Amino acid sequence: MIRKTSWAALAVSLVILAASGCAVSRGQESVGAYVDDAGITTLVKSRFFEDKDVAGTSISVETLNGTVMLSGFAKSNLERNKAETIARAVRGVKMVKNEISVRP
Numbered sequence: 001m002i003r004k005t006s007w008a009a010l011a012v013s014l015v016i017l018a019a020s021g022c023a024v025s026r027g028q029e030s031v032g033a034y035v036d037d038a039g040i041t042t043l044v045k046s047r048f049f050e051d052k053d054v055a056g057t058s059i060s061v062e063t064l065n066g067t068v069m070l071s072g073f074a075k076s077n078l079e080r081n082k083a084e085t086i087a088r089a090v091r092g093v094k095m096v097k098n099e100i101s102v103r104p
């Protein structure tokens with residue numbers, strides 16, 4: 001009897017653990033929103049690497065509900081502004097928060 005109870009408890013624990021692993025993180029409403037945000041982040045980063053004026057390795061991109069947060073370091077105001085322009089041009093971006101610092 002104890003063995004059956006132990007197995008049942010284990011099964012319930014695994015189901016709860018699996019269900020929580022599928023939960024959407026960062027306060028988003030749906031899995032679709034999370035996937036969209038990941039796609040936006042990927043597109044912004046890839047466009048940074050395609051552009052010769054923006055150092056894609058120095059700028060971090062995070063997206064939450066269509067709002068893109070840029071952080072990191074740029075070599076000039078031109079690079080900082082260009083990164084923001086590139087991010088705004090990506091489909092699905094609702095707003096861009098530019099927190100990039102310019103290093104002389």
